[in-house]
Amino acid sequence: MKTENHFDVIILGGGPAGLTAGIYLSRARMKTLILNEGTIGGQMVLTHEIANYPGVKTISGFQLANNMMAQAKEFGCELKSNIVVKNTDLNGRIKSVLLEDGRKYSSYSVILSPGGRSRSLGVKGENELRGRGVSYCATCDGDFFTGKEIVVVGGGNSALEEAVSLTKYAEKVTIVHQFDHFQAFEHAIEEAKSNPRINFVMSSTISEFKGTESLEGVVIKNLKTGEEQDFRTDGVFIFIGYMANTESLKGKVELNDSGEIIVKPDMSTNIEGVFAAGDSISKRIRQVTVAVGEGTIAALSAAGFVNQLKKTKEHELLFQ
Amino acid sequence: MLYTNLKHIESSAEHAKIINENENVMVICGRMGPMCIPVYGIAEELETEYKHVKFCDMEFDNPESNVIRNLPEVRGFMGIPFTIYYKNGKVVKATSSIQTRQQVTAILNEHFGATVNA
Numbered sequence: 001m002k003t004e005n006h007f008d009v010i011i012l013g014g015g016p017a018g019l020t021a022g023i024y025l026s027r028a029r030m031k032t033l034i035l036n037e038g039t040i041g042g043q044m045v046l047t048h049e050i051a052n053y054p055g056v057k058t059i060s061g062f063q064l065a066n067n068m069m070a071q072a073k074e075f076g077c078e079l080k081s082n083i084v085v086k087n088t089d090l091n092g093r094i095k096s097v098l099l100e101d102g103r104k105y106s107s108y109s110v111i112l113s114p115g116g117r118s119r120s121l122g123v124k125g126e127n128e129l130r131g132r133g134v135s136y137c138a139t140c141d142g143d144f145f146t147g148k149e150i151v152v153v154g155g156g157n158s159a160l161e162e163a164v165s166l167t168k169y170a171e172k173v174t175i176v177h178q179f180d181h182f183q184a185f186e187h188a189i190e191e192a193k194s195n196p197r198i199n200f201v202m203s204s205t206i207s208e209f210k211g212t213e214s215l216e217g218v219v220i221k222n223l224k225t226g227e228e229q230d231f232r233t234d235g236v237f238i239f240i241g242y243m244a245n246t247e248s249l250k251g252k253v254e255l256n257d258s259g260e261i262i263v264k265p266d267m268s269t270n271i272e273g274v275f276a277a278g279d280s281i282s283k284r285i286r287q288v289t290v291a292v293g294e295g296t297i298a299a300l301s302a303a304g305f306v307n308q309l310k311k312t313k314e315h316e317l318l319f320q
Numbered sequence: 321m322l323y324t325n326l327k328h329i330e331s332s333a334e335h336a337k338i339i340n341e342n343e344n345v346m347v348i349c350g351r352m353g354p355m356c357i358p359v360y361g362i363a364e365e366l367e368t369e370y371k372h373v374k375f376c377d378m379e380f381d382n383p384e385s386n387v388i389r390n391l392p393e394v395r396g397f398m399g400i401p402f403t404i405y406y407k408n409g410k411v412v413k414a415t416s417s418i419q420t421r422q423q424v425t426a427i428l429n430e431h432f433g434a435t436v437n438a
Contacts, residue, residue, distance in 0.1 A: 038420075039357060039362070040361070045358075046354030047354075060323075062323065062352060084422070130399065131418075132397065137355050140399070141398060141399050141417075144398040213395065213396035
């Protein structure tokens with residue numbers, strides 16, 4: 001058990017929640033490893049400017065993530081990014097994580113902070129035409145559609161606000177939304193409705209993307225009548241919310257109907273020694289500041305759990 | 321300005337020099353945005369593993385990046401970053417928008433050869 005691959009706590013996910021937990025645990029002299037499937041920083045690095053992080057006037061999400069990562073490393077936290085987790089065993093006194101490349105790590109406690117990702121429609125042609133007319137980022141790709149006709153899918157704040165911002169480039173923006181009403185704030189709805197370049201197709205969705213070298217059109221399906229019609233467009237921007245990265249945790253930890261991890265106020269899950277924090281847990285508000293707070297609580301709870309475990313007879317037996 | 325630890329290409333002349341003086345080159349042409357940052361991060365990590373590949377970036381909004389934006393291989397691309405792989409100065413692969421580490425290493429292994437430890 002006393003190997004270099006055994007840790008006090010393994011943190012699965014290196015967004016603001018996971019990095020904060022890494023800072024707190026390493027500073028408390030807990031041997032800590034952060035395993036992250038993508039780039040360190042999670043959704044935070046995708047934010048161009050963060051202007052509501054207390055104590056910091058404005059900072060890019062990329063810079064804030066790098067600052068947090070440097071801070072965690074300075075306290076001795078180990079980080080491994082762009083890894084692929086093949087399997088996790090969360091039961092028992094010793095938890096383990098197996099990576100796709102064969103590396104295996106164990107720990108007394110695990111903090112789950114895998115975060116979330118943009119939801120995709122999951123229909124024919126979407127993957128093939130990603131970056132060739134199908135986009136999930138208006139600030140990244142908006143200028144490719146200058147003078148063109150585009151579609152925005154979604155009805156929340158992001159969809160309506162980005163649709164308005166895309167009218168800086170596009171000649172015409174058609175918002176396609178699955179319901180007959182929007183979920184966005186009233187001011188966002190009013191701004192979109194008063195923009196002469198924006199049209200609306202309600203109670204509908206895209207059922208297919210068409211094109212070879214680049215997007216040429218879509219099939220719009222009316223969800224009330226089932227009727228489908230071809231719609232010519234140069235680009236489609238998809239803003240239909242986020243989903244928790246918890247597919248691999250199904251059956252291993254208690255999730256709600258949306259696939260989010262259910263936690264108690266101390267961030268503990270239904271599995272002893274397993275805690276969770278960040279955008280993957282069941283909650284209403286998703287902000288960097290909230291994730292940081294949850295990461296702190298999860299870290300202190302995990303540290304308390306590990307310290308208690310180390311005092312027990314059972315712990316002595318683990319090393320015999 | 322791209323805040324990465326990769327070699328920054330500032331001009332078309334520098335671009336030409338790098339792709340001609342290095343057998344295997346990967347150039348990520350993008351901005352500091354959500355689709356680009358993950359690709360820079362992957363390249364930074366792979367730099368230590370793929371020592372036979374030169375990893376670079378170039379600002380998409382630098383007019384000199386026309387040398388990439390006008391390539392026939394990027395026709396139809398409407399998502400940044402444009403990532404170009406050069407072998408002996410010739411384009412062997414180009415991708416649009418965000419990529420995973422697995423997608424990048426698959427291209428590197430196919431066109432430039434895997435690392436000893438990969």
